[in-house]
Amino acid sequence: MALWMECTHQGCEVNAQPHYLVCPCHGSEFDANGNVVQGPAETNLKTFKVNTDYENIFIYL
Ligand code: FES
Numbered sequence: 001m002a003l004w005m006e007c008t009h010q011g012c013e014v015n016a017q018p019h020y021l022v023c024p025c026h027g028s029e030f031d032a033n034g035n036v037v038q039g040p041a042e043t044n045l046k047t048f049k050v051n052t053d054y055e056n057i058f059i060y061l
Contacts, residue, residue: 001033001034001047001048001049001050002047002048002049002050002059003021003033003034003045003046003047003048004045004046004047004048005021005045006045006046007023007025007028007041007045008028008036008041008042008043008044008045008046009023009025009026009028009039009040009041009042010025010026012024012025012026014028014030014045019031019032020032020037021034021045023041026040027040028040028041030044030045033047034046034047048060048061
């Protein structure tokens, strides 16, 4: 799974921490699967299906 790193609150780019993602604008936090764990965001991050072969990573947009 790939995550779109844009906060669902007002669109700031979220920052990756070792075990979660945090938005620098108003403090929303998301787990490693993009689920909201702290607001003000109310919606999970957008996700995309991912597949791989021996030399490529495919992200289904
Ligand atoms: S834009 Fe991310 S918390 Fe507001």
